[in-house]
Amino acid sequence: MISASVNAQTPSNDSIILSDCAIQESIPGAKATGAFLTVKKADDAPLSIVAAKAPDVTDHVEIHEMIMQDNKMVMSQIEEYPLQKGDNIFKKGSYHIMLLGMQKKLTAGEHYDITLVFSDGSEKICNAVVKTVKALTPKHMKKDAMKPMQEMQKASN
Numbered sequence: 455m456i457s458a459s460v461n462a463q464t465p466s467n468d469s470i471i472l473s474d475c476a477i478q479e480s481i482p483g484a485k486a487t488g489a490f491l492t493v494k495k496a497d498d499a500p501l502s503i504v505a506a507k508a509p510d511v512t513d514h515v516e517i518h519e520m521i522m523q524d525n526k527m528v529m530s531q532i533e534e535y536p537l538q539k540g541d542n543i544f545k546k547g548s549y550h551i552m553l554l555g556m557q558k559k560l561t562a563g564e565h566y567d568i569t570l571v572f573s574d575g576s577e578k579i580c581n582a583v584v585k586t587v588k589a590l591t592p593k594h595m596k597k598d599a600m601k602p603m604q605e606m607q608k609a610s611n
């Protein structure tokens with residue numbers, strides 16, 4: 455009889471490489487902020503991101519997209535993010551990881567782990583550095599594109 459070895463640890467996904475992991479610093483009075491990273495996928499096997507975790511920051515983490523609604527950009531939670539082969543970029547003004555209900559203040563230079571959970575049950579961790587709002591905002595980005603996140607950060611208090 456062959457017994458399968460049971461691995462108590464969640465398998466890490468070998469087809470995925472995470473890079474440029476960053477979290478935006480806390481805006482005074484806000485309990486929510488965004489996290490950004492590049493998810494590089496080596497193959498084209500179907501795989502989605504189904505959850506994200508940042509246990510040292512908060513228990514409440516969501517995957518967000520930006521959509522046009524009534525002619526303005528708003529943030530919206532998505533249940534899963536289907537990965538493409540190559541670079542999948544989570545950035546300000548686009549898909550991002552949303553950290554909500556934070557009880558602590560995040561200051562530029564600090565590091566926190568972010569874990570992505572995939573549809574096959576595997577996970578991948580990156581160590582994200584906290585960056586300033588300025589450092590994370592592309593120069594060409596219009597002020598309007600930032601409003602939804604700032605409004606949500608205020609609304610979540």
Ligand SMILES: [Cu+2]
Nearest residue numbers: 518529550552
């Ligand atoms: Cu968001």
